[in-house]
Amino acid sequence: MIQFDQVSKRYPGGIDALKNLSFTIAAGEMVFLAGHSGAGKSTLLKLVAGIERATAGNVLVNGQNLSKLRASQLPYVRQHIGLVFQDHKILYDRSVLDNVMMPLDIIGYDRREALRRVRAALDKVGLAGKEKTAPIRLSGGEQQRLCIARAVVHRPAILLADEPSANLDRAYALDIMELFKSFHQVGVTVLISAHDETLMEDYGRRILRLREGQFAS
Amino acid sequence: MKHYLYLHWQSARTALAKLVRQPVANLLSLLMLSIALALPISLYLTVSSLQDWIGRLTATPQITLFMEMSAEPADHAAVDATLKAHPKIASYQFVSRAQALADLEARHALAGVAEGLDGNPLPDAFVVTPTSLEPDALERLQKELSGLPMVAEAQFDAHWARRLYGLMALGHHLTLALAVAFAVALVLVTHNTIRMQILARRDEIEVATLIGAPDSFIRRPFLYHACWQGLLAALIAWGLSALFVANANPAIQELARLYNEQVELRGLAPRELALLTAGAIALAAIGARLATRQHLRQLAPR
Ligand SMILES: Nc1ncnc2c1ncn2[C@@H]1O[C@H](COP(=O)(O)OP(=O)(O)O)[C@@H](O)[C@H]1O
Ligand SMILES: [Mg+2]
Numbered sequence: 001m002i003q004f005d006q007v008s009k010r011y012p013g014g015i016d017a018l019k020n021l022s023f024t025i026a027a028g029e030m031v032f033l034a035g036h037s038g039a040g041k042s043t044l045l046k047l048v049a050g051i052e053r054a055t056a057g058n059v060l061v062n063g064q065n066l067s068k069l070r071a072s073q074l075p076y077v078r079q080h081i082g083l084v085f086q087d088h089k090i091l092y093d094r095s096v097l098d099n100v101m102m103p104l105d106i107i108g109y110d111r112r113e114a115l116r117r118v119r120a121a122l123d124k125v126g127l128a129g130k131e132k133t134a135p136i137r138l139s140g141g142e143q144q145r146l147c148i149a150r151a152v153v154h155r156p157a158i159l160l161a162d163e164p165s166a167n168l169d170r171a172y173a174l175d176i177m178e179l180f181k182s183f184h185q186v187g188v189t190v191l192i193s194a195h196d197e198t199l200m201e202d203y204g205r206r207i208l209r210l211r212e213g214q215f216a217s
Numbered sequence: 218m219k220h221y222l223y224l225h226w227q228s229a230r231t232a233l234a235k236l237v238r239q240p241v242a243n244l245l246s247l248l249m250l251s252i253a254l255a256l257p258i259s260l261y262l263t264v265s266s267l268q269d270w271i272g273r274l275t276a277t278p279q280i281t282l283f284m285e286m287s288a289e290p291a292d293h294a295a296v297d298a299t300l301k302a303h304p305k306i307a308s309y310q311f312v313s314r315a316q317a318l319a320d321l322e323a324r325h326a327l328a329g330v331a332e333g334l335d336g337n338p339l340p341d342a343f344v345v346t347p348t349s350l351e352p353d354a355l356e357r358l359q360k361e362l363s364g365l366p367m368v369a370e371a372q373f374d375a376h377w378a379r380r381l382y383g384l385m386a387l388g389h390h391l392t393l394a395l396a397v398a399f400a401v402a403l404v405l406v407t408h409n410t411i412r413m414q415i416l417a418r419r420d421e422i423e424v425a426t427l428i429g430a431p432d433s434f435i436r437r438p439f440l441y442h443a444c445w446q447g448l449l450a451a452l453i454a455w456g457l458s459a460l461f462v463a464n465a466n467p468a469i470q471e472l473a474r475l476y477n478e479q480v481e482l483r484g485l486a487p488r489e490l491a492l493l494t495a496g497a498i499a500l501a502a503i504g505a506r507l508a509t510r511q512h513l514r515q516l517a518p519r
Contacts, residue, residue, distance in 0.1 A: 051427060072431065072432070075426070075430060075432075078428060079428075079429035081429075085427065089423070091420055103428050106430045108223070108224045150428070
């Protein structure tokens with residue numbers, strides 16, 4: 001489902017965020033991505049989502065080689081991926097419902113079907129009844145759930161989450177992990193990054209450990 | 218296809234709703250655009266109305282042959298015969314001096330003027346309508362006719378009108394130049410409005426891009442906003458120009474009546490209104506397109 005083939009990423013300014021990475025994640029797998037801050041976790045996830053482009057190597061997602069796609073095609077790749085961003089990217093000037101609605105607006109669902117899906121997604125993450133709420137009035141854990149609802153509302157085949165449990169206390173963090181597990185159980189390919197490995201170890205999943213842009217052995 | 222149309226309909230509706238929801242800020246730029254459009258339109262209407270009128274005056278040029286005061290009926294008959302046989306004359310009419318005086322009295326409400334005069338000062342005349350409208354041919358005919366025996370003078374009726382017609386052509390050029398200037402202004406104003414909007418909605422654009430919105434999706438609401446703005450500006454400008462026509466008409470008619478003429482400023486014809494609307498929308502879309510291209514490139518997270 002996700003395949004990196006000798007992928008490197010150098011940012012303008014000369015920082016090598018990823019160095020010659022190769023790995024494969026099978027469809028339906030749930031994989032963790034570990035590493036300290038600055039190890040390249042966010043960069044790796046952005047390459048999968050086509051938000052950043054590899055400077056060398058091939059990134060294959062869902063059978064498409066993103067390195068060969070034109071920039072104008074990348075948004076359509078992203079429409080089949082669910083993204084939970086490290087910095088949330090919530091729009092605070094609109095309601096919870098309107099935030100979660102965004103991916104469906106972009107894909108172009110008709111209003112009634114979109115509403116149905118948004119309610120289902122909010123229900124799934126435990127935010128039912130908070131549709132009209134302003135996101136600023138949600139707790140940290142609830143905001144993270146809002147991000148997850150937005151990431152899954154269009155039922156993507158791949159779900160990427162960048163440090164979704166950061167800044168949450170352990171009980172909340174475990175709740176969130178359970179949520180991702182439930183998506184994995186219905187067949188979604190899930191890739192979650194975290195700098196804290198203790199949460200991952202309980203799950204007995206494969207862990208990709210990054211250190212300075214390379215896999216730590 | 219239906220889906221595609223649905224998306225567009227959605228954007229168009231949302232854009233209009235947004236436009237209506239911030240009435241003050243939008244009203245200002247809308248008014249600016251409308252006035253910018255209304256100015257050349259009003260000038261255009263003035264010039265083209267006058268042009269129509271002058272065109273009517275000069276469309277069938279006539280040459281008036283004034284006979285010598287001493288001309289006898291035999292002289293009239295000679296001229297009459299020449300005119301009848303002349304290949305370049307479509308028709309002609311004899312206006313006797315008595316008839317001319319009566320006309321003058323009737324037209325200018327100068328009843329009784331004849332009593333004050335020592336006899337009738339007006340000559341007999343022939344009013345000739347030539348076949349050709351071509352200026353050179355007319356001039357030659359005029360020369361030829363003025364050379365007929367006992368003809369004092371052959372005069373173009375609308376000589377001054379021709380001059381005015383030339384002046385109007387100048388007015389036409391002025392209108393065109395003004396229209397071009399304001400068209401550019403329309404593009405720039407729209408560009409600026411849209412630029413402000415893009416800046417105000419940076420976060421939204423960033424998030425939308427991150428979760429898979431193609432440029433067309435990002436651009437669409439701004440394009441629709443601009444198109445609505447162009448449409449409304451065109452319609453308001455139309456209203457303003459109608460207002461101008463309604464206000465200017467009494468004064469112009471008053472003036473025209475002094476010269477015993479009928480001039481009326483006209484409003485925009487449906488075809489012209491359609492052209493104006495389409496033009497304003499197209500120009501606004503160009504402005505928006507430029508603004509989005511420039512700024513989306515800057516905001517792109519790649
Ligand atoms: N947009 C960017 N421009 C330049 N350097 C960047 C950019 N994003 C990340 N980096 C650098 O790339 C390296 C990896 O960053 P990142 O992928 O964010 O790591 P992590 O998510 O594991 O903390 C860091 O050294 C970081 O400073
Ligand atoms: Mg990171």
